[in-house]
Amino acid sequence: MKNEHWLDQPKNIKLLWRGFIAVLALTVLAEFVVHLHPHFEVEGLFGFHAAYGFVVCLLMIVFAKGLGLLLKRPDSYYADSEKDGGNE
Amino acid sequence: MSSALILHPALILIAGALLLPFLRGTARSIAVLAAPTFALIALWLLPEGRLWEVAWLDYQLAPLAVDKLSRLFATIFALMAFAGGLFALRQESRLEMPAAFLYAGAAIGVALAGDLVTVFVFWEVMAVGSTLVLWSANTKTAWAASLRYAMVHLGGGVILFAGVTGHLLTTGDATFTRMQPDSIAHWLILIGFLINAGAPPLSAWLPDAYPEASWSGTVFLSAFTTKTAVYVLLRGFPGTEILIWVGLFMVFYGIVYALLENDMRRILAYSIINQVGFMIAGIGIGTEMALNGAAAHAFTHIIYKALLLMSAGAVLAATGRRKCSELGGLFHSMPIATICGTIGALAISSFPLTSGFISKSMISQAAADGHLQAVWLLLAAASAGVFLHAGIKFPWFVFFQKDSGLRPPDASGSMRWAMILFAFLCIALGVWPEPLYAILPYAVDYVPYTTAHVLTQLQLLLFSGLAFFVMLNYLKRTPTISLDVDWLYRKPLPGLARRLGTLLHGAMNAMERGVSGTLTGLADRLDAQRGPRGLLAKSWPTGSMALWVMVMLLAYLLFYYLG
Structure with a gap:
């Protein structure tokens, strides 16, 4: 296998992106023909699952980033202290 | 007990685990695949009900009890042992596979346990098996992680043990059925179960330990501990x-x-x-x-x-x-x-x-x-x-x-x-x-x-x-990690322990000095009276004798208190 895989070519990546966006649009537009049987009121809003999925993911990423500022350490953090007989 | 012809699937797998160290080459590969297969077949031949019953103290235990829920979990555990064994056939560590089968067998044992005592016994065997799987990675980090892992699980085991004991004493019944978190004993059981599920606040044991196992060890580890916890919660606290x-x-x-x-x-x-x-x-x-x-x-x-x-x-x-x-x-x-x-x-x-x-x-x-x-x-x-x-x-x-x-x-x-x-x-x-x-x-x-x-x-x-x-x-x-609760027992607690150790050490030294000061003082006085130049024993080399007497006296005192 050579380095030139079809996934390595930028024009194919662009094609994949277009296909992805087309599928995204289709899943939302399909709501015009499919009845969703909503259990809760919010579920009946047009494109609810799409918008909800997108927004909560943004929020989770932002939250994780924020928490990361507080909790992230270099990955040698424990190795340094446990070398000198820490708690082993 | 009409149990003569009934095979316990957990014991089949554990027997396989004990057999594996003696096998090599093709025979070993066949045994690795056969043990989970036999366990699975034995499991599906079992009828439903409490199949083994044993009287222990005042309690009726059922080490083998089958219903739909237990069969479902025992099935997936056996299937997992099979696929994990297949995946790990080329693992060079000779400890990992037997440990993993002991671990898987114990998980099946928990799933097929009809009473809380059997649950607890297999629960602890699981902790041992999984710790051994971690050890067999044979790296320094895995060793350190396995100690932390064992600490959390043995701690969880103690909590579960206390809960089970309390339950036995108050209800007089060992049967593992639905419970309510309405007493201290039941809360302890619930907490013991939840620790193995990776619930807060101790979730950190899981990402701390599992990724340190070998390339095949983590596959086994991912399956059994948390899912037996899900099983016991399903049965005990729905x-x-x-x-x-x-x-x-x-x-x-x-x-x-x-x-x-x-x-x-x-x-x-x-x-x-x-x-x-x-x-x-x-x-x-x-x-x-x-x-x-x-x-x-x-x-x-x-x-x-x-x-x-x-x-x-x-x-x-x-x-x-x-x-x-x-x-x-x-x-x-x-x-x-x-x-x-x-x-x-x-x-x-x-x-x-x-x-x-x-x-x-x-x-x-x-x-x-x-x-x-x-x-x-x-x-x-x-x-x-x-x-x-x-x-x-x-x-x-x-x-x-x-x-x-x-x-x-x-x-x-x-x-x-x-x-x-x-x-x-x-x-x-x-x-x-x-x-x-x-x-x-x-x-x-x-x-x-x-x-x-x-x-x-x-x-x-x-x-x-x-x-x-x-x-x-x-x-x-x-290239970073994120701090979790394990930080507490990896950073400040060991530091605290070290400082406490130094403090204790200092105190011990001071005490030793005090005691030996008194002893020499005493010995000097004894020496003065009964030493070679003393009044009472002029010819005895009692300088050291006095010390020996003191040691005997202290030992006597010690035994007196211990007795």
């Missing part, structure tokens, strides 16, 4: 409301930490907590639909999580690297691992036509049926988050993203077959869920494939995917 909130916390904890993580197997370890969170939330909801969903999700989860960890294990075995920041572009030379890992990623994300879709949706459905809107919304958000942290992040950073230039060979032989087997099951259960639905504890009245369900799920997942790629810059991997 409908306990607090579990809904514990489960939801775990779901989001897993997502957030996995998003921050760089080590591919730690990402998957956090995602175990996330997935177990769904099951525990289902157990908390407690309706038949929710309990079925939790049980089904445990079954499908074991398969796709093992598959994900097998693909990660294949990468680790081939490259020796674990960090996303050092991987990427592996699809060039590892197509099988890439495809199987991606199927596992789609299954964990509950994509239609995969096993996750037909199991997890039952839990959400139960929340909707119970009109628990907040719970339902949080579960939906969590489903989107699963795709984000495990469904895309893991395959993207390991197999795709920027090319790392690595061209390791693909998984071969038994590793490949184990991955293909589990990838097949992920799709097969997604396309044809009826066989799984038929062995769930309650009758299933649920149709996963409706146009509306497929469409809403696709919207939710695909737009989460969009969010991932839009935010890709914020998700760039950095």
